[in-house]
Amino acid sequence: MVIGMALAVAAGLLVGLQNIFNSRVQTAAGQPATTALVLGLGALASFLLGLLFTGGSMFSWDALEWWHPLLGFAGVGVVICVVQAVKRLGPTVAVSIIMVSQLGFAVLWDALGVFGLEQSPPSWNQAAGLLMIAGGILVFKISPKKGITSSKQPGRMSWQHDSAEERRKKA
Amino acid sequence: MKGIIFALGAGMFITLQGVANAFIGTDIGTWNAAFITQAGGFAAAMIILILLRDTGWKQLLKAKPLYLASGAFAAVILFGNMEAIYQLGATVTVAVILIAQLALTFAADARGWFEIEKKEIQLPQILGCLLMAGGVIMLQL
Numbered sequence: 566m567v568i569g570m571a572l573a574v575a576a577g578l579l580v581g582l583q584n585i586f587n588s589r590v591q592t593a594a595g596q597p598a599t600t601a602l603v604l605g606l607g608a609l610a611s612f613l614l615g616l617l618f619t620g621g622s623m624f625s626w627d628a629l630e631w632w633h634p635l636l637g638f639a640g641v642g643v644v645i646c647v648v649q650a651v652k653r654l655g656p657t658v659a660v661s662i663i664m665v666s667q668l669g670f671a672v673l674w675d676a677l678g679v680f681g682l683e684q685s686p687p688s689w690n691q692a693a694g695l696l697m698i699a700g701g702i703l704v705f706k707i708s709p710k711k712g713i714t715s716s717k718q719p720g721r722m723s724w725q726h727d728s729a730e731e732r733r734k735k736a
Numbered sequence: 737m738k739g740i741i742f743a744l745g746a747g748m749f750i751t752l753q754g755v756a757n758a759f760i761g762t763d764i765g766t767w768n769a770a771f772i773t774q775a776g777g778f779a780a781a782m783i784i785l786i787l788l789r790d791t792g793w794k795q796l797l798k799a800k801p802l803y804l805a806s807g808a809f810a811a812v813i814l815f816g817n818m819e820a821i822y823q824l825g826a827t828v829t830v831a832v833i834l835i836a837q838l839a840l841t842f843a844a845d846a847r848g849w850f851e852i853e854k855k856e857i858q859l860p861q862i863l864g865c866l867l868m869a870g871g872v873i874m875l876q877l
Contacts, residue, residue, distance in 0.1 A: 569822070573828075579812055580833065582844075602804065607774040681759045695871065696871070
């Protein structure tokens with residue numbers, strides 16, 4: 566439980582950091598090359614860390630199914646959806662909706678118990694907590710101009726930053 | 737309208753990917769799952785890169801090494817995500833990750849890290865943080 570929390574916090578901090586750094590790479594090299602680089606390095610690092618922590622299990626692939634690698638294709642779906650949403654709605658609104666959508670779908674997956682999750686229908690406590698978090702995200706992100714969410718500033722608050730193309734359009 | 741559908745779809749794909757990864761991680765091992773799904777994603781991205789005849793990779797070295805290397809963070813992100821889902825379920829995991837992510841960007845903006853132009857902290861940001869923290873406590877009750 567505590568370890569799970571700590572790992573979730575670490576993952577979240579790294580996602581925030583990675584978004585900032587990726588946006589810099591994107592400005593230089595564009596979206597497709599950045600996506601390929603990030604996934605390639607992620608795979609390499611996963612292999613090396615797996616080797617470090619578990620040793621030989623990185624070489625045992627008996628339980629591998631043909632469709633496991635295809636799950637990675639969903640990552641491409643993520644990139645397409647995010648890029649299209651940001652293009653149509655602007656970064657601030659798009660990112661706010663994406664974050665709230667993540668919370669909503671997480672509740673749905675838990676409620677349905679998909680993919681071996683322990684089935685747990687949402688409680689009133691949970692509903693209230695989720696509304697507070699969603700409200701917090703919206704208050705946090707949709708604030709007056711010139712503030713933290715100002716969209717002309719590089720590296721502003723956002724889940725995913727503009728692509729190089731978007732930046733050129735704005736400039 | 738289309739934009740909203742894409743944004744909702746992104747949220748669906750991100751979370752579905754997390755729980756699906758966790759699912760196969762129980763069979764083949766967490767690090768193995770992190771490796772194989774990213775390798776699959778890399779293959780797909782390379783195919784798209786070739787189909788688009790994208791030459792962006794020639795410009796990659798214009799970015800700082802630290803920024804280029806950040807792709808490696810994904811190993812820890814995926815591992816942490818999967819282990820957290822095992823222990824906490826999808827809802828709490830996603831909530832905590834989102835808040836930590838906002839906190840990091842918030843700090844980077846407020847302190848001007850990584851060549852980001854420093855920005856003043858305003859009331860809505862503080863209010864938003866309090867609401868989110870309260871929400872996570874409610875989730876746990």
